[in-house]
Amino acid sequence: MANAYENYLKSVNANRNIAERPPGKYREKLNYLKQLIREYVHENAALVDELEEIQTTIIIRKEERKFLLRKLCEYEPQVATEVQNVAKTGFSQSSHLDNKKGKKRANNDSSDRKSKSRKNSRSRKKIVQPIPLDNSGRPIFPIELGNLTIHCLGEVVADRCEFHSEDVIYPVGFISTRMYGSLDDPTVKCIYSCKISEVNGLPKFEIEMDDNSNPIIGDTPDVCHSLLLQKINDALSLNVVSTRPRGNDFFGLSHPTVLNLLQSFPGSRKCVNYKWNKFEVSRSGDVHTEDNDAALSYEYLQRSINFCKYKMAPDILQKPSNDYLDSKDNLHDYLLNN
Template sequence: MPFLQNNIHVKEEYDSNLKYKKKYFELRNVIKNLVYENAALCDLVTDIQEKVNLVKEERKFLLLKLYQFDPSLLNISNPPDVNKKIKKRTNSDTPDIKPSKRKPVLKIKKKLVQPIPLDSTGRPVFPISLGDLTIHSLGEVLTDRPEFHSEDVIYPVGFVSTRIYGSAKDPEKKCVYTCKIFDGGNGPKFEIAADSDLEAPIVGMSADYCHTQLLLLINSTIQEQVVSTRPKGNEFFGLTHSTVLNLIQSSPGTRKCVNYKWSKFEVSKHSEPITDDNDATLSYDSLQRSITFSKYHMVPEIKEEPPDEIMDTSSNTLRDLLMS
């Protein structure tokens, strides 16, 4: 009898522990989803805030220009930034002195550029290694068709880059993706081809479309939402990397790209490559952290606790998500 009672007690304790363990992992699953949702909302808020700040600066600039052209249009006697100067001068014997017109100084933050090797003529030496990204050719800038550039990016025909990322067939293995830009007639045509499957490239009329298809394939292979499908095609191709953008911007004919807004660059004092290590849609290492997190936090039935090294990796992933 004592032995039977002891077994019953052990079974009840085991069932109770299993019940709370399942609840514990369900809570962690909810927390993960909330973290991803919070990260997406943070990105959205940041984008909107940047647009709002830009519109505010443009509004101030346009108001000052409008006042300089015709003060009566604003229905004010003096602009706000020169009222104090006029009041001080009205006490003197020269009341007709007009305020000086100064153009507003718009501070543009310079983008850091990684130092790259140059030949004797000052031209870049290819390939250019930028961490997981490698540039093999800048291509040719087409200035006669506005479809081949936007305000932030230029799409040179013949541009070729490679990026190390997770394989679509086995995302835990490294794969080299070749990214190319072709002339599609009405606009640029983009291609992403894996070195393990060169006969089935991803082709589309935008870099974002190609990148989205790749991310969907990775999620489909893992059968989990291990990476966000929000596309970052221009970043994956390397077109928005400050070093690459500086080189493309310096190419012949870019001054004729009427819609493109020029950026200012400054060579970084550090030789370390500028990378996107915390972005699972661009970085192989970050993708692996996301996969590890999913493996040990999205299982339906919990049999045992994951090893300590996995828990440490998961904690780092959660911290990366919260800090991004």
């Protein structure tokens, strides 16, 4: 009986091995499918690598296009005006079409018109960052707003038009700091202090580097900012950043959180030329708007410096000595070749 049972087990195991082993025809198909899968995996990996290279190239081309357009606008003012006009006309046409669609829908349904007007009014509100307040409701300084830090808001001078414009208010005693490239070496990060004071009944704007005793003083924030950008270019002997100023942004006067705080001052309502804005405090928490402009951000300034060194360095010509230019023949050759 034992021998018969062992023979039975051997026969069962042999039949099982035969059933599990695929025939030669299906084995060839299995090997063929495995080979196809390997080829598709390698092809997919190659396509992914090629796609990454193309995306990197697209980013580089976009940066080059922005850089060339900025340089062209600097040397050709007409091009800058044309670009601005095209942007304005395109925006006005799109807004005009949207208004037509809104009117048609309003004629069909008055309730939709009311809801749409409410949405538009909400969209015009600027989102501000929530800031810490003390028990009396006053802001606690310093106020951190990304690369910008507000140390003092100052006092609003409402009885004189020189201390405000349509977009911003210039409070006396305003102090802010911002991280930016140093005047000695723009590749080194430095802290700049921006201040507003009153001299002879007029506002005075000042940008001062922490380790520099010579502040940049001007009648407007744009004048100070333009001089700062020009000194940055002079320090590198390259036009790494456009000297078109954004003084209000550099000082932090146009930041929505700062505008919201200044509008809460009692005298801000008496600023005749200032256009009132609507604000809404963000419910989600901090609202950080990154300054992607080399004139405001230290990180983007470094990108512009690296890009200019890579693109413009081979084209820089050394200025010949005065002894070389004394000769008329040498001067003629130099002017022809350059």
